[in-house]
Amino acid sequence: MLRIGLTGGIGSGKSTVAALLVERGARLVDADRLAREVVAPGTPGLAAVVEAFGDGVLGPDGGLDRPALAAVVFADPEQRARLDAVVHPLVRARAAELVAAAPEGAVVVQDVPLLVETGQAGSFDVVLVVQADLEVRLTRLVERGMTREDAQARIRGQATDEQRAAVADVVLVNDGTRDELADQVAAFWAQRVAGRV
Structure with missing residues (x-):
C-alpha cells in the first residue's frame, strides 16, 4: 500500500x-467528509460537541448547525482547540478503519x-x-x-x-x-x- x-x-x-x-x-479517505460523518445526528460525536458547546450549536432538525459552531470556534483559538479535541480523534479512528480496509497494493x-x-x-x-x-x-x-x-x-x-x-x-x-x-x-x-x- x-x-x-x-x-x-x-x-x-x-x-x-x-x-x-x-x-x-x-482510494480517497476525505477527512472533511469524515468530520461530518462523526458528528451526524445520533452519533456520540454530536453528543460530545453539544456537551462541549451547548444546544446553540444544534439546528432545528437536531443536526449540527455548522455556521453557528463556526462562529464560535473560528473567533476563539481556545474554542477551536476544544472542538478539535472532540472531533480529531474520531476522524483519525474512522480514517484508520478505512485505510485498513483498503486492498493490498x-x-x-x-x-x-x-x-x-x-x-x-x-x-x-x-x-x-x-x-x-x-x-x-x-x-x-x-x-x-x-x-x-x-x-x-x-x-x-x-x-x-x-x-x-x-x-x-x-x-x-x-x-x-x-x-x-x-x-x-x-x-x-x-x-x-x-x-x-
Missing part, C-alpha cells in the same frame, strides 16, 4: 487534486486539510501539498459564497504555505487552469506513484 497525505489551505484546490488522483485509481490518498496543524506528516509515505496564491484562494472562496472576511479568518486559522512546504515531498502550484493542475498530477503519478504499486 502507498499512503499519500494530501493537504493544502482552504481554496487551494485539494479537492480537485483528490478527484484527479481517484480518476487514476487511488492500493494507493490510498488521505485528504487532510489540517495535516500540518495536527502533526500527521510522518504518517504518510508521501506528503503532497497543493498551494495557490492568497488572492487566488480568496477569489475562489468568495465565489463559493463566503465573505472575504470569513475567508481570511479561515486562512489565518490554518498553517502557512511555508509550514506546509516544510513537510511536503511534492508541492503542486494551482494558480492556473484545471488542465494545468491535471498535468502536474499526471507528472506526480508517473514519478512518485506508478513505480511503487
Whole structure:
C-alpha cells in the first residue's frame, strides 16, 4: 500500500487534486467528509460537541448547525482547540478503519486539510501539498459564497504555505487552469506513484 497525505489551505484546490488522483485509481479517505460523518445526528460525536458547546450549536432538525459552531470556534483559538479535541480523534479512528480496509497494493490518498496543524506528516509515505496564491484562494472562496472576511479568518486559522512546504515531498502550484493542475498530477503519478504499486 502507498499512503499519500494530501493537504493544502482552504481554496487551494485539494479537492480537485483528490478527484484527479481517484480518476487514476487511488482510494480517497476525505477527512472533511469524515468530520461530518462523526458528528451526524445520533452519533456520540454530536453528543460530545453539544456537551462541549451547548444546544446553540444544534439546528432545528437536531443536526449540527455548522455556521453557528463556526462562529464560535473560528473567533476563539481556545474554542477551536476544544472542538478539535472532540472531533480529531474520531476522524483519525474512522480514517484508520478505512485505510485498513483498503486492498493490498492500493494507493490510498488521505485528504487532510489540517495535516500540518495536527502533526500527521510522518504518517504518510508521501506528503503532497497543493498551494495557490492568497488572492487566488480568496477569489475562489468568495465565489463559493463566503465573505472575504470569513475567508481570511479561515486562512489565518490554518498553517502557512511555508509550514506546509516544510513537510511536503511534492508541492503542486494551482494558480492556473484545471488542465494545468491535471498535468502536474499526471507528472506526480508517473514519478512518485506508478513505480511503487
